Amino acid sequence: MTHTVETPNLLSSSFGASHQVNIHRFGTIGARPKVYIQAALHADEYPGLLVAHHLINRLAALDEQGAINGEIVVVPVANPIGLGQRVNAQHLGRFDLAGGGxxxxxxxxxxxxxxxxxxxxxxxxxxxxxxxxxxxLIHKVTSLEVRNELDDLRKTLLLYSIDSDVVLDLHCDFQALFHLYSSIHHKALAHELGCELGAHAVLIETEAGGAPFDECHAGVWWRLKQKVDVKTPIPLGCFSATVELRGQQDVSDELAQQDAKALIRFMQRRRVIAGDPGPTPEPLCHPTPLEGTDIIYAPTAGVVVYHKALGDWVEKGEVVAELVDPSVVPQDQARTPLISRTNGLFLTHMSERLVAPGAALIKICGELPLEHRESGKLLEA
Ligand SMILES: [Zn+2]
Known part of the structure; x- marks a missing residue:
């Protein structure tokens, strides 16, 4: 049995209260490959919490059989700070209410x-x-300065993740099909992971903008590769992906078990875990450039009415939804159409039915890069 749980405490933000991060470790420390999986860094994205629960159970059973070849770290609750943020009885876990963004x-x-x-x-x-x-990397992370609780959370997670061969960050969208984000440098592995998990979109970025957790890991390697002489070869030593486990409310034991099993198979295929994963499942999609995914932002406030459902194919120029302002006079000008700028798959939409201007309402996954997505940040706020 190699399963251990470490429980580092974070710097306390107030008297008498402190958060703890529970880190589950399997396999021999220092064994390769090393896989790091965390859930709910955006603390209000719940499917990953249940996937991590099932994953830990399965890994504990495999560990008893002596099947862990590499090292596996699972952080089932990656963001205890965000998990406790409630305002007017609503849980808000995407942004740090203390001002950390x-x-x-x-x-x-x-x-x-x-x-x-x-x-x-x-x-x-x-x-x-x-x-x-x-x-x-470990040396640098160990020396990162900690000024507040959020700094300490980031440093704590990085101390366990930064030297990994594989980093999987479990998220979800508001309402969505299963999809994932990864780097252009790891297109083949991202495709393999997408097959295993049954992803409907594998979004490949050159540089996402905004510096998400996954890029902090894989990005070091491809950036170093670009910076040094070809005579000193730098491997692409870390594959990382942001895994979007469908929508916020897609939480059930059935789905979580299915996803945990898929993650185990992926780790068997990478020989982190012993055992035969069977043939790779048929893909539901092929990788597409992130700049080919149209994000439709709300141009005005309104009650949103969808004319398309998740999974529908959408043509460029098609009206996918309308924003209705019932206060407008005359009434025939109350509706603002929202139009797709690509042919693609209706991948995600927000849950709220009343939206403010600027809300990133809809994502439509197309195959070809879009001109309006070629500059600036590719991820929403
Ligand atoms: Zn997220």
Whole structure:
């Protein structure tokens, strides 16, 4: 049995109250490959909490059988700060109410600090460079300054994740089909993960903008690769993905068990866990560029009326929804149509039926890059 639970406490924000992060570890520390999986960094995204619960149960059983070859870290509640944020009896877990912004934005780019530390020691041996980078990453994260509780949460999670070979960040959208985000440098692995999980979209980004948690991990490696001489080979040492477990209300034991089983199969295929995963399931989609996904923002306030449902195919120029302002006179001008700028799959929409201007209301996943998405941040706030 290798299963242990570590429970670091975060810097307390007030007298007599502190948050704790529970870290489940399986396998031998330092064994490879190392997989890190966390749930609900956006603390109001609940499906991952239940997936993590089923995953931990399954991993504990596999551990008893001695089937863990590598190292696996599971953080079932990655954001205890956000989990406790309630305003007027509503749970709000996407943004830090203490002023720290979106919990899944502004994660550090560690590539410069790592490069500074390793540059004199790089060699022509990729394996040695790989180890140098992982050691430098741990060194850098250990020295990150902590000024407040959110800093401490970020540092705590990074201490367990940053040297991993695979990082899976479990999220969800408001109402959505299963989809995931990953880097263009890991298109093949992202496709494999998408097949395993039954993803309806695998969104591939060159650089998402906004610095999410997944990019903090894989990004170090491809950025270093771009910065150093070709004579000193840098492997792409970490595959990371943001896994969108459908919509916020898609929470059931059946779905969570299905997703946990798929994650186990993915880890068996990567030889982190012993056992035969069987053939890879047929894909439900092929990877598409993130800049091909149209995000329709609300241009005005209104009551939203959808004319398309999740999973529908949408043509460019088609009206997918309307915003209705019942106070407008005359009444025939009360409706503002929302029009798709791509041919694609109706992938996500917001849950609220009353929206404010600027709300990122709808995502339609198209195959071709869109001109209006080629500059600026590709992720919504
Ligand atoms: Zn999220």
């Amino acid at each position: 979106n919990f899944n934005r502004n994660w550090p780019d560690l590539s410069e600090a790592v490069l500074k530390r390793i540059e004199p020691h790089l060699s022509e041996k990729a394996e040695m460079n790989d180890q140098l980078i992982r050691d430098a």
